Amino acid sequence: MADSPKPNSGKAAARKPAPRKTASKTAADKQASAAKKPAAKKTTAKATAKKSPPKPPSSSSGNGHSQTGWLRRCWSVCWKLGLIAAVALGVWMVFLDAQVQKQFDGKKWTLPARVYARPLMLYPGKLLPPQQLEAELQWTDYQPRASLSMPGSYVHKGDSWRIHRRAVNFWDGREDSALIELRLADNRVQRLFVNGEEQPLIRLEPQYVGGIFPAHNEDRELVTLQQVPPQLVAALVATEDKDFFQHFGISLRGIARAMIANVKAGGVVQGGSTLTQQLVKNFFLSQERTLTRKAQEALMAILLELHYSKQQILQAYLNEVYLGQAGRRAIHGVGLAARFYFGKSVEELNLAEVATIVGLVKGASYYNPKRHPQRALERRNLVLELMRDQQLISQAEFLKASNMPMLTADSSRASQREYPAFLELVRQQLRQDYRSEDLETEGLNIFTTLDPWMQHALESQADKQLATLENSRAELKGKLETAAVFTSVDGAEVRAMIGGRDVDFFGYNRALDARRSIGSLAKPVVYLTALRSGRYNWASVLDDSPVQVAGEDGQLWQPQNYDGKSHGNVLMIDALAHSYNQATARLGMRVGLEAVAKTFAQLGLKRTVPPYPSVLLGSQELSPFEVAGVYQTIAARGFQMPLRAVEAVTTSQGTTLSSYAIQGKQTVPAEQLDWLRYGLEQVVEEGTARRLKQSFNGPLAGKTGTSDQQRDAWFAGFDDRYLGVVWVGRDDNQPMPLAGSSGALPIWQAVMQEVGVEALQPTGLPQVAVDANGQILQDGCSGRMLPWPASVQRPEAVPCRGTHQKEGKRGWLDWLF
Template sequence: MSQRKPAAKKSKSERPSLSGRRKVWLAWMLRLSLVGLALLAGWLVYLDAQVRERFDGNKWALPAKVYARPLLLYPGQLLSASQLEAELSWSDYSARGYADRPGSYTRSGEQWTIFRRAFPFWDGPESARRIELSIRDGRISRLREQGEDVGLVRLEPQYIGGIFPAHNEDRELVRLEDVPPALVAALVVTEDKAFFEHWGISLRGIARAMLANVKAGGFVQGGSTLTQQLVKNFFLSSERTLIRKGQEALMALLLELHYSKEEILQAYLNEVYLGQAGRRAIHGFGLAARFYFGKSVKELDNGEIATLVGLVKGASYYNPRRNPERAKERRDLILGLMADNGIITDGQRIVAQGKPLLTSAAGRAGQREYPAFLELARAQLQRDYRLQDLQSEGLRIFTTLDPWMQNAVEEAAQATLKRLESRSRELKDVLETAAVITSVDGGEVRALLGSRKPEFFGFNRALAAKRAIGSLAKPVVYLAALESGRYHWGSVIDDKPVSVSGPGGQLWQPQNYDHKSHGALPMADALARSLNQATARLGMTVGLGNVAATFKELGLQAEVPPYPSMLLGAISLSPVEVAAMYQTIASQGFVMPLRTIEAVATAKGETLSSYALRGEQVVSPAMMQWLRYGLEQVAERGTARRITQELEGPLAAKTGTSDDQRDAWFAGFDNRHLGVVWVGRDDNQPMPFAGSSAALPIWLDTFRSAGSEPLPPADLLQMVPVNAAGQLVENGCRGTLYPFIRDRVPAAAGQCDPLTEPSSGEKKSWFDWLF
C-alpha cells in the first residue's frame, strides 16, 4: 500500500518572478506571432496566386453572342421602306438630318443615306460605310457608295441573345482607350476620389465611412476603393464579415502591387454590375451603354455618362427606366460633381441637367432575346461545340433568323389569339401557338415562335409540342396516289362512308367536317375541300404501307404507324417536324435539315465553322410540282381560299384540324417562304376553331406584313382535258383541264365530246372596244 505524499509546496523563491513570467508570456507571444506571420504569409501567397491567376488569364466567362442574319442590300432586292426603317431602328440607328456618323441614317422620300457601322462579320471585318440607296415600288432601285454603284452591302446583324454561363452574366468588353475620359473621371470622383493616390485601400476613406456610419447609427457608407470593389465583385462573395473584409483589403493591396491603375480601371469598367434584363445580368459600361441608350460607350453624352456612373451605387435603385426620378436626381448630382472637379464646364452641366432622362426601350428588338429560336440554334450548335465553350469563349454565332419575319409572326399571333379569345370568356389566355417560317429553297429557319409570349424562356411548342397533325397529312396520301401512277388530279374518287375494323375489333368510321358525304368527285376537289371520307378511301386503296413510306420519302424521321387513322393525321408531330416535311414539297423534292446557323467565329474574328446548303434531291421536281397543283387548289378555291383572296396567288397551302378540334394547323408557302402554324390548348381540350379560322389568320397576317410573292408557273407540267369520268381526252374535246407531268402524259382514252366553236361576230376584239 502506497502512501500519498502531500504535494510539496513551492517555496516563494522557486516561483517565477514577474519579469520571468513576462518573458514566458512574451516568448509565447513571439511564437504565436511567428506562427501567425507564417500563416499570414501563407495566406498572402495563396491570395497572391489567386489574384494573379484570375487577373492574368481570361478574366470573364464570355457568353456566345448570337446574331440574326444581316440585312442584305442590293439593287432589285424586295425591301419596303417600313422594313428598312424598322431594321435600322432595331439595330439602334438614329434618324438624323445628315448621316454623319456610323449608326445614323437619313431619309428623304425614296432616298436613303445610311452610315453603316464597322462590323466583324464571320467572313471578315468590314469598315464603316456611308451608302445611298433608293427604294421604288418595294424594291431597291439603286445602291451607291461615294457616287459609285455597288452590288451588295450588308447591314450589321441584330443581337438576338446569348448562350450564358450559370449566372447569366453578359458584358461587352471595352478597352480603356475606347471609354470617354469624362466617364472614367466621373467614376473616379464619384466612387474613389483618391484612386490614383492610394495602394488599394484608403485609410482616409475607411475613417470617413466609419464616422458616417457611427453618426447614422448603421451602415450608410462604405469605405471601399474602386480596387476593393473590383476585388469584391471579382473574387469574393457578398457576405459581410471581418475576415472577408480583411481578405478584400489584402487582395486589393496585392492587385495594386502587380497591376497598373489603368489595368485595374479597365477591369472595373468591364466587371461592374449595372442592371438586369430578364435573365441577363448587365455587366460593364460597354453593355450598359448599349442596353440603356442603344449606343456604344464612345457615343455617350455627359448626361448619359452621369446616369451610368450613378448606377454603380445601386443598379436597381437608380434604374433609369424603373425609377426615372431617382435616376435623374442621381445623374444631376454626378453632373454637379463632374463640374466641381473640372471634368465638364458649368455650361455643360447646365445643358446636361436641363435634358430629360431619355433611355431606349428595354424590350426593343436589338436588346431582347428570342428564346424559341435560340433553343433550336443551341441544339444545332451543340452537335459541333461543347456547351462550356459556348458559354465562356465569347464566340459569335451568326444565324438565319430574319427579325422582320419574326416580328411579323409575333404580331400576327398576338393579334389573332386576342381576336379568337374575345369570342368567349372561357378562352381567355388559354390558347397557345407555335410557328415556324423557313426559306423555301434553303431550309433556313427565318422565324420561330414557341409560345404566345415570344420572350418567355419556357416550354417551346415549336420543338417540343407533339400534336396530331389532322389534315396536314392529306397531301402525303395524295402524293402516294400520284406516285402510284394510277391517279391524277382529275381522277374521280368517292366521298362516301368508310368503315375499317381495327386489330381490336373497333371500327374506324371517319366523318367529314360537315358530317355529310359528297359522292363522286375529282381528286383535286377532294383535297381542296379536305374531305375525310374520300381521302380515307384513297389512302386505303393506295395502301397504308405506301402512304407510310411517302411520309419517310418527304424526310419525316418520326415513326408513322401504318394504321388507317394515320391517313387523316392521327400522327403527333411538332411544328418543326411538320415544317421539315412540307419543306421537301416547297423545295421541289430536296430533303434538307432545317438550318439555323450560318457561321461561328471567335471573339477575335477567326471563322471556326460556316455552314452551306446540304441535302438530297429525293423526289422528282416534276412530281412535286404536280402535288403542288393540288395545294394551289386548296388555296385557290378550297379551305384556304382566304389567303388568295387577300394575297396574290398562286400560293400553296393546307389547313389541318385534329379530332374534336383540339389542334388547328396551317401550312403554306409562297415563292420564298414556307410557314407552319399551330394553335391549340396546352391541356389538349377542344376549341371552337378549325385550322382555317385559327391558324390560317396567323399565317396570312405574317405573309401580308412580311411580304409575299406568288409561286412561279409549274413549267414541268402540261394541262390536258379530262372528262367527267376522269379520263383524258384529246385537245379540242370537252373536259376540265388538269395538269400532268409533261413527259409522262398518258394517251387519251376517253370519248371525245367536241367543243363547239363560238360563232363569229359574237365576240368583239380589243380593237373594236377602242373605237
C-alpha cells in the same frame, strides 16, 4: 412587339448589393502611388517581424520559480500560436495571391455568344418597302439625324435614304464604316451608292437578337480603357474613390471617413471600399458580408495593386461593374450599359450620359434611368456636381449637362430584346458542332438566318389574330396558344419562329417541343404516295362513303368527314381540296400504310410513323418544326434540306470558325412534287383555304389541318419565297371551336400580307381535259383541265361527248397547252 422590361430577378440581380452610400467627398492630400507601394511592402515585412519569437528570460529566482515557469510556458504557447498564425496567414496570402493572379492574368470573363439576325442585303432590284428599311435601321440603333457625321445615323428625304453604317465584323471579313445612299422606287432599291460610288451590293449592320449565356446570365461588351471617354473615368473616380490614384488597394483615410460618417448617422450610411476593393468583391468573392470576407477583400485588393497597374485595375472595373438588368440578362460593364441605356457605343456618350452611367454604380436598379428617371436625374446631377467641385469639368459644362433632360433609349427596344424561341433553335443546332461551354463563354459571334422583318410580322400578327379569335369566343379568353415556323422555300433558312404567344418567354418552346396531332396536314403525304404509285392521278375517282377499318387490336376505325356528310364518288383532286376523310382513308389503305410511312421519311421526317390507319388522317403527333421539315421538301420540289438557323460562326476576334451553305438531297423527283402542288393550289383555289383568295392573287399552295375533336388547328402553306407552318391550340389539349382554316390560317395570311406574297411560278406540267367521271378526253375536247406529267402514262382518251366538243374558236390558253 410589346416588350416591357422584366423585373430585376435571377442570380445576377440577387448577388448585387443594395444601394450604398458613396465614399466620402472631402479633399485628400495627393501622394504618388509609387511611394505607396514600397510602404505597403514594409508594412508586410513589419507584420512578419512582429510574429518572431521572443527571447527567453536570461535568469530566474527561487521564489519566483513557479511564476517564472508559468510565464515560460505561457511564452511558449504564445510563441507557438503566433508561429502557427503567421504560417497560416502566409499560406493564406500565397493562396490568395495565386487566386488573384490566376484569375486576373487569364481570361477575366466568360463572354456569352452574341447572336445576330441576317444582315439586310441591299442591291438594285431588291424588294424593300421603306417602312421595312426604317424599322430595320431602328432595330439596330440607327438614329434619324440632320447630319450623317456620326456612324449609326441616317437621313431620309422622300425616296432617298442616306445611312452612315458603322464598321461591322461580318463572318467573311470586316467592313469599315460606310456612307450609303439608297434610292427606292416602287418598294424596290433602284440605285445604290457607297462612299459616293455606285455599287452593286452592300449589307447593313445585323440586329442583335440575343445571347447564349451561362447560368449566371452575365452579359457584357468588353471595352479598352482607350475607348472609354476620359470624363467617364474622371466621374467614376470622383464619385466612388477619389484617392484611387494614391492608395495601395485600401484607403485608410476612406475607411476613417466612412466610420465617422456612420457614427454620426448612427448606422451604415457610407462604405469605405475603394474601387479596387469593389472590383475584388465583384470579381473574386461572393457577396456574403462577414469579417473574414472583408479581410480577404482587403488583402486581395492589396495583392491586386501589387501586381497590376492602376490602368489595368480600372479597365477591369469598367468591364466588371454591374449596371442593370434586361430580362434575364445582367448588364455588366460600361460598354454594354452605353448600348443598353443610350443605344450607342461608349465612345459616343456625352457628359450627361457619362454621369448617368456612373450614377448607376451605387444602385443599378434603384437609379435605373428608364424606370426611375427623376431619381436617376438627381443622382446624375450629384455626380456632375462632384466633378465640378473637383475641377474636372467647368461650371459651363456642369450647367449644360445638368440641365439636359433624362433621355434614354427604350431598353426594351428590338436591339436589346431577345428572341427566345429562335435562340433555342440556334443553340440546338450549334450543339452539333460546338460544346455548350464554348458557346457560353468564348464570346463567339453567331450569324443567323432570322429575318427580323418577318419575325416582327409573325409576332405581332400571332398576337393580334389570337386576340381576335378570343374576343369572339369568351370561353377561349387567354387559353389559346400558338407556335409557328417560317422558312425560305429554296434554301430552308429559318426566317421567323415563335414558340408561344409570349414571345419573350424563355422556356417551353412549342415550335420545337410541343408534339400535337397533325390532322389533315398528313393528307398531302397520302396523296403524294398515291400519285407516285402510278395507279392514281388527280382524275382518279375515290369513294367518299362511310368506311370501316379494322385495326390490329380488333378495334374499328370509322372516320367521319368534317361536315359529318359523305360525298359519294369524288375526283381525287376534290377529295384533297375539300379534305374529305373517308375518301382519303380508303385511298391510304389502298396505297398501303407502309408506303405512306416511307413517303413521310423521304420528305424528311426523322420520327417513325406508326403503321396505324389513323395516321392517314394525321393522328401522329409532331412538332410544328417537324411539320415544317416535311412541308419544306414539298415546297422545294423534293429537295430535302435540314431547316437551318445558322449562317456562320466567328470568334470574338472575327475569325471564321464555320460557315454553312445550302445542303440537301433530292429524295422525291421534282415532277411528282409539282404534280402534288397542283392539289395544294386547289385547296387555296376552291377548297378549305379559299379564304386566302380574298387577300392574294395568283396561285398559292396550302393545306389546313384540324385534329380530332378540334384540339389542334394547323395551316401549312407556301408562296414562291416562303413556307409557313402555324399551329393554334390549347396547352391542356382541350377541344376548341376552331378549325385549321379559322384558327391557324388567319395568322399565316396576316404574316404573308405584311411581308408580301409572290405567286407560285407555273410548274410547266402538261395538262389534259377530263370529264366529270375522271375520264381523259381526246385532244380538242373541253373539260376540266388537270396537270399530267409527261413521264406518267395516260390511259386511252375517250372521245368528246355532249358539251365536251369545243367551240370552233380557240382561246389563247388552248394554244398554250
